[in-house]
Amino acid sequence: MSVHDAPRRRLALGDLAAKKKDGEPIVMVTAYDHPGARIVDEAGVDMVLVGDSAAMTVLGYDSTVPVTVDEMLMLTKAVRRGLTTALLVGDLPFGSYEASDDIAIATAQRFVKEAGCDLVKIERGGSTVERARAIVSAGIPVVGHVGLTPQSATALGGYRAQGRTAEAALAVIDDALALQDAGCSLLVIEAVPAEVTAALMPLLSIPVIGIGAGADADGQVLVFHDLLGLYDGPAAKFVKRYADLRAAALAGVTEYAREVRSGEYPAPEHGYAMPAEQAERMRQLLAARAGVRHPGASPGAG
Numbered sequence: 001m002s003v004h005d006a007p008r009r010r011l012a013l014g015d016l017a018a019k020k021k022d023g024e025p026i027v028m029v030t031a032y033d034h035p036g037a038r039i040v041d042e043a044g045v046d047m048v049l050v051g052d053s054a055a056m057t058v059l060g061y062d063s064t065v066p067v068t069v070d071e072m073l074m075l076t077k078a079v080r081r082g083l084t085t086a087l088l089v090g091d092l093p094f095g096s097y098e099a100s101d102d103i104a105i106a107t108a109q110r111f112v113k114e115a116g117c118d119l120v121k122i123e124r125g126g127s128t129v130e131r132a133r134a135i136v137s138a139g140i141p142v143v144g145h146v147g148l149t150p151q152s153a154t155a156l157g158g159y160r161a162q163g164r165t166a167e168a169a170l171a172v173i174d175d176a177l178a179l180q181d182a183g184c185s186l187l188v189i190e191a192v193p194a195e196v197t198a199a200l201m202p203l204l205s206i207p208v209i210g211i212g213a214g215a216d217a218d219g220q221v222l223v224f225h226d227l228l229g230l231y232d233g234p235a236a237k238f239v240k241r242y243a244d245l246r247a248a249a250l251a252g253v254t255e256y257a258r259e260v261r262s263g264e265y266p267a268p269e270h271g272y273a274m275p276a277e278q279a280e281r282m283r284q285l286l287a288a289r290a291g292v293r294h295p296g297a298s299p300g301a302g
């Protein structure tokens with residue numbers, strides 16, 4: 001049965017737990033606008049993340065750090081309006097939750113109240129664990145994010161794989177366990193060796209979504225613009241391109257520009273028709289009006 005034949009109803013958190021239990025892979029993808037949301041929803045994905053990767057994929061920043069809560073909310077609301085079945089995860093941007101539990105709760109509440117998110121995602125272990133616990137106690141389901149956490153890429157030495165030594169791997173695993181203990185409903189693990197994920201999986205009861213973390217996680221997430229070939233910045237090793245939309249878009253817009261310049265577009269079929277007698281009457285009315293405005297001037301003159 002294809003996803004298009006499957007009964008379409010809005011998914012709930014319990015569905016993800018059931019998929020984990022049944023060993024059915026969970027499909028997650030990012031989206032940042034309404035048409036993108038409609039595409040991924042119709043494709044039957046389980047979860048949609050409006051990631052702060054939006055900073056780079058759609059807003060033109062050179063990292064995820066500058067994006068603001070208001071920018072993220074605008075994008076997240078547009079995605080919400082495009083989803084019918086998938087769960088919606090809002091990504092709390094850098095600087096919007098770290099300073100205190102109260103700030104973390106207030107930001108998370110905005111993503112739920114204003115943008116209709118089902119869950120919110122926050123990055124790192126450390127002090128984030130307490131923020132996760134606070135948001136969960138406020139009644140909002142939380143996704144933890146460990147391994148490569150782009151909001152702290154500078155501190156991590158750049159956008160590079162994490163957990164490549166035994167000690168570093170244990171640090172990633174400890175972050176994951178602490179976030180589960182804090183009440184997170186789900187975990188994203190990014191850019192770690194497959195061995196780390198394999199070692200972590202038996203220790204966790206919550207669903208784990210991998211990105212560049214091997215095949216042992218309960219599901220996978222990719223960035224919309226990466227998987228469709230829309231982002232022309234450098235791609236991470238784990239990115240697989242399933243389409244080349246940038247090339248198709250570039251070819252389309254180049255052809256449009258050529259046709260406008262050559263006069264091929266618009267052709268008569270791209271316009272609206274007016275009955276010939278109405279066109280003639282319009283010209284007469286205009287001529288009469290010109291005569292009133294400029295007595296003595298010949299029709300059509302200035």
Ligand code: KIV
Pocket residue numbers: 030049050051052053054091145188190211221222223
């Ligand atoms: O911001 C994002 O898109 C993410 C995913 C890569 C997990 O955090």
